[in-house]
Amino acid sequence: MNGPFTRVAAFSLTLLGAAMLTACDTTEQPQQQGSQPPPRVGIVTLEARPFTLTSELPGRTAAYRIAEVRPQVSGIIQKRLFAEGSEVKAGQQLYQIDPATYQATLKSAEASHLAADTLAKRYKALVSEKAVSQQQYDDANAARLQAEAALEQARINVRYTKVLAPIDGRIGRSRVTEGALVSNGQAQELAVIQQLDPIYVDVTQSAADLLRLRRDLAEGRLEKAGDNAAQASLRLEDGSDYPHQGTLEFSEVSVEASTGTVTLRAVFPNPEGVLLPGMFVQASLISGVNQSAILAPQQGVARNAKGQPTAMVVNADNQVEPRTLKAERTVGSYWLINEGLNAGDRLITEGLQWIQPGITVDPHPAQNISQDPAVQTPAQ
Template sequence: MMREKTLRIGLVAAGLFLAACSDQSGGNAPPGAGALPAAEVGFVVLKAQSVPRYTQLSGRVVAHATAEIRPQIDGIIESIDFREGRQVKAGDILFKVRDAKFSAAYAAAAATLSRAEATQQSAQSAFDRNQRLQSQSAVSQQALDEATAALLQAKADVESAKASLETARIDLDNTTIKAPISGIIGTAGVSVGSLVTQNQTDALATIRQIDPVNVDLVDTSANLLRIRQDVEAGRLGRDGAGAPSVRLTLENGEDYKTIGTISLATVNVSESTGTFTLRASFPNPERILLPGMFVRASVDLGTMPNAFLVPQRAVQRSGTGDPIAYVVSADSKVEQRKLATEGTSGNNWIVTDGLKDGERLIVDGFQKISAGAAVTAVEATIDEDGVVKQSLARPAGAGEASEAAQ
């Protein structure tokens, strides 16, 4: 019993001794040694500006004009007078069809016309003679009427013969097949000695104009309505007149050097896909753009006034999927902002609402902050690759205070 009482007294004494030591140690510790320093963040100052707005569309290259060459007569190919894959000019001879029977038909038509003209001349003389005699009552009216009918018939025969001769001439001319347009001609679909028929299904060759060349781009009707709303609301405008400019990216990822322009837009929307077509025209002197090639296009829609170029690293997503960003308030606290974006420009988001001119946008140090937290803001810069460059120097004595707290 006495031993248990002695043990309890010893434990109480030990506790009082430790408490005294603790008070003594705490009295010598630096003030605020247990408080953590404010998180350091990098920021950039926002500046409102007029930002060009582009829309990215896909499309395919199509020839400016295409002509499929087909024969207008039946016959045998006598010669091919072009080099495949080369430039031809309108009016150049491409094919020749054997023309013997067409020359004979032309000669026969010419002879028929000569005979008709002779008959007309004879009928005219008979009419003149009967008309003169009838005025003297030397012939009957019936004889004059018959002479008149014969003359009219002869004139009709002459006109018919002329038409037949013209048809024969056209057929004879069609034995020489010429290029209807200038452009690049493809391969020949026939060889010398082949039989061709009038308006056959298979083309003898195809000519395509590819300088300039067209690019058909596809966009949705919903996007068209959004653009129209932005224009009407003043969020999007164009500087000056003229058609929108277009830049191309080729299939290998390289940019096409020459800038094109929108030449037309269809006035109907596809019922099956809900899209409409824009056609852009591009100079193509080096024949880089070929019909059927897939391309990506960036169409200049105009400029957005009072917009912000916000680095992509500064934009995050909320729990609901909305774009958000953080700014440093005047009292050095973090504020969360919900943004309205209109696409991207390089490594930046184009923000049209949610930020103000001159605000300090946080671009680094997100892992250490939350809305409402106090921070130490240090100005930073971001290079073209999106890399932040800053000097986050700790306040003097921060290291010693941390060691003392430990």
């Protein structure tokens, strides 16, 4: 009875058993996968907090006042009476122009005035006696007034031979030396005085940013910063912070057509003379206060293929939910979020490489966030 039929039956039973085992394996695989724990992720629970917005704007320093020293009479420079690069006071004599010809003119004017005044007085007594006509007296009186004007002009010219500083400030190098011939109305200045304490800082802001700021203030998304609204601070070209605070004075009433920017002017005290005209600086200006700002750690924000900022959050069911964001600026190691995240959202900052939207995760407090945004220095 152990013929071919028996061997075929045994082989069939073997195949059936193998098929049943395979079926059992495939039914057990989902059960084994379902028993794996959800991936562990680190989260940060976001909070809304007041945040003062500042703008970092490039700028250059400019002298508070500038005066070009020019001669008001012609002549030869006899002396230079200042040290180049020194501080001068308003009214301090800077140059002496040869006064000889002007002193001679003054003496001549004094003599002419004396003669005209004497004649006018004599005619005044005679006109009442009809010894001279009224016309003669009027002419003599007019000549006296002309002589007075000529005398005053001669005195002014003598004073102008002393070239004085018109303002307080630091004077630059002299453009002329002793013996040089100068003339009234010449194009070349003798020297330039610049007042550097206080000093101006002119910064530029794009017209688009200015419009957005005004719109946010008008619509209530930002509040004015109160007494601090006009304050400004500086960072110097070497990266150091300038120790004195400044105040914003005004903004230009027009936009520069070639750059699309508006010029803002701030004033800073400069008692040590650290700031010099033409220096490049970075100015921080207070824009306003966002009373419910959302600051998200940069570790939890990425960009998609379109360049849009995105984030992953854990919802109430502990499932991963993607968000597309609008981020205005960086604040230290944080992003200031305009749209896409809200207070109470649990932002994933650790374990992002193991997750995808829709899966269930095991959230824990993140360990890769070390500093609270409230102590960060704001930056544009």
